[in-house]
Amino acid sequence: MRNALLIAELSLREAIRKRLVSVLLLLTALFLGFYLYGIVRLEGTLDQRSLDAGLDGRSLNGASNLPVIYSAMFGMYLVYFLGSLMAVLSTVGAVSGDIENGVMQSVIARPISRAQLVLGRWLGFSAVNLGYVALLSAGLLGGVYAITGYLPPAPLAATGLILLSTLLLTALTVLGSTLFTTLANGIGVFVLYGVGFTGGILGSIGAFADTPTLTTLGRAANALMPTNALWLGASYHLQPAVALQISEASRGANPFFANAPIAAGLVVWAAVLAVLAVLAAMYRFSRRDL
Amino acid sequence: MLSRVNAIETQELRKEYRGRAVVESLTLTVPPGEVFGFLGPNGAGKSTTVKMLLGLVHPSAGRVQVLGGSPHDPAVRERLGFLPEQFRFQTWMTAEEFLRFHGRLAGLKAAELRARIPQVLETVGLGGRGGENLGGYSKGMLQRAGLAGAILARPQLVFLDEPTSALDPIGRVEVREIIERLRGEGTAVFLNSHLLSEVEQVCDRVAFVKQGRVLRQGSMRELMGGVLPLDVRVDHLPPGLLDTLAGLGELRHTDTNTPGRTDVELWLDHEDTIPAVASAIHAAGARLYALKARRPDLETMFLDLIEDTPDSSARTARLGQGAARA
Ligand SMILES: Nc1ncnc2c1ncn2[C@@H]1O[C@H](COP(=O)(O)OP(=O)(O)OP(=O)(O)O)[C@@H](O)[C@H]1O
Ligand SMILES: [Mg+2]
Numbered sequence: 001m002r003n004a005l006l007i008a009e010l011s012l013r014e015a016i017r018k019r020l021v022s023v024l025l026l027l028t029a030l031f032l033g034f035y036l037y038g039i040v041r042l043e044g045t046l047d048q049r050s051l052d053a054g055l056d057g058r059s060l061n062g063a064s065n066l067p068v069i070y071s072a073m074f075g076m077y078l079v080y081f082l083g084s085l086m087a088v089l090s091t092v093g094a095v096s097g098d099i100e101n102g103v104m105q106s107v108i109a110r111p112i113s114r115a116q117l118v119l120g121r122w123l124g125f126s127a128v129n130l131g132y133v134a135l136l137s138a139g140l141l142g143g144v145y146a147i148t149g150y151l152p153p154a155p156l157a158a159t160g161l162i163l164l165s166t167l168l169l170t171a172l173t174v175l176g177s178t179l180f181t182t183l184a185n186g187i188g189v190f191v192l193y194g195v196g197f198t199g200g201i202l203g204s205i206g207a208f209a210d211t212p213t214l215t216t217l218g219r220a221a222n223a224l225m226p227t228n229a230l231w232l233g234a235s236y237h238l239q240p241a242v243a244l245q246i247s248e249a250s251r252g253a254n255p256f257f258a259n260a261p262i263a264a265g266l267v268v269w270a271a272v273l274a275v276l277a278v279l280a281a282m283y284r285f286s287r288r289d290l
Numbered sequence: 291m292l293s294r295v296n297a298i299e300t301q302e303l304r305k306e307y308r309g310r311a312v313v314e315s316l317t318l319t320v321p322p323g324e325v326f327g328f329l330g331p332n333g334a335g336k337s338t339t340v341k342m343l344l345g346l347v348h349p350s351a352g353r354v355q356v357l358g359g360s361p362h363d364p365a366v367r368e369r370l371g372f373l374p375e376q377f378r379f380q381t382w383m384t385a386e387e388f389l390r391f392h393g394r395l396a397g398l399k400a401a402e403l404r405a406r407i408p409q410v411l412e413t414v415g416l417g418g419r420g421g422e423n424l425g426g427y428s429k430g431m432l433q434r435a436g437l438a439g440a441i442l443a444r445p446q447l448v449f450l451d452e453p454t455s456a457l458d459p460i461g462r463v464e465v466r467e468i469i470e471r472l473r474g475e476g477t478a479v480f481l482n483s484h485l486l487s488e489v490e491q492v493c494d495r496v497a498f499v500k501q502g503r504v505l506r507q508g509s510m511r512e513l514m515g516g517v518l519p520l521d522v523r524v525d526h527l528p529p530g531l532l533d534t535l536a537g538l539g540e541l542r543h544t545d546t547n548t549p550g551r552t553d554v555e556l557w558l559d560h561e562d563t564i565p566a567v568a569s570a571i572h573a574a575g576a577r578l579y580a581l582k583a584r585r586p587d588l589e590t591m592f593l594d595l596i597e598d599t600p601d602s603s604a605r606t607a608r609l610g611q612g613a614a615r616a
Contacts, residue, residue, distance in 0.1 A: 010391060109345075111364035
């Protein structure tokens, strides 16, 4: 374990020294600034409108506040998307990159087992990616709250599910980087990510059109790649009753938001899948010639 | 703390890549503290062998023992040092950070490392430059940094895969000195090279490999059939001198073509006979211009061996048979 932590520490230092962290912080600031500025303007317009209508205030969870509610939800969708992108791009060469540029040989000749190395890489990159998503989520929801006073019903549960999705994606990307070249891995994980999204779309069309086959296909895709299902679960926690009523009225014809909480089994499966991916990566890397 | 187990022992070691044997029935023994030269042309399988001995590559068949254990055992690798053929390291680190990272992986304590890192940097000629990023190092400096990493944890066995490929002539001499110092400390060295002069000067024993097979192995003396060639140059040959010399060793060659100079090649059984040759020449009244014991000449031996060995065509036939049997 000491060795795995040493590798995790190395990965963190690498992220800092290669300016990954500073670029991320800068882009986070840009994204949040841009988005929150939009919300400041939105809030101003809404306040003006309610004044014009002769009302002296809006209910935070009422229909009149729907624009703010939806902007918080879409903002979190962007957080989920950016977090996924980041998880794949930062981690895509976690193992393969070091093999390809020849750094791995001298490291593996040291008294460290290959399983420890894979574990350390996953821990290190997970720390970076989770930190990024946590920062974005806190910045976005905190910003919206500071500007409008609105907070989604269960922000922690929602953020937790997005973090789990990031963790899973990081694990799958680490696995891919022990199996393929860096480029092939990046393409492969994005395709998987697409499979998850397809699952969400099929599922929502299936529910809308009442087609069991599509629902089953969607469920299979979700099991294979639960990231999108985790996002949908998070989206449920971001919707107050008024937004859920709209969702239900449209019978779920919206692949971005769900009107039901995620099945507990799927959450457990996502966590198990992440662990399995790391174990498979350890196994695969131990068998590989360098 | 010199252990008596062999530094390296392999039996019928074999590695195939896509059905093609890259290393074949390799049986080697390297005793502790020995400097062993592993020689062969490009693509002979030298680096692959080293990687198998380090556990980086999994053998297709055969047995490997390094320092009495398996190279897959971290406790064994703790006592190994390795300079890879492609010395690429994390370019975002400084040399000191690189060494600290490797030292910690090797289980060295922080205090130990603080003393040891400047020491090894000095040894490899990078004293005072440890604070620079490896990304800014020249090729030779990188190889020196890798060498520092290889000897950092005071290993009992060091693998050097072409350690001087990027070095200037001074660097080559320095590497030779480092190897000699390692030998003095009882560290075994496995030296991969095709620079024959380098191997000649430092190695106790050598093995020649070609296309994955060991063609011959042994000490320099053994490889030369145990003889020591001696070149003698005198102004003339007084009567009887040749007979005396023939009594001391085997007379191979006499060249009297140039007036006022005679060259004689003599094969001795033993170094201790050299002073007797000099005395005999003085006693006969000839003037001695040169008396030089030639080290067994690896270059000639290498070329002879490599050229004399049946090449690919014959071997493909043999491989074909192997495949048919399998
Ligand atoms: N990963 C691999 N996949 C396929 N073939 C390989 C692989 N690694 C090595 N080989 C083959 O094995 C043979 C021996 O390679 P190796 O690197 O051991 O040679 P070498 O003796 O170190 O040569 P050099 O003097 O050029 O360094 C070569 O023919 C090479 O093509
Ligand atoms: Mg080589």
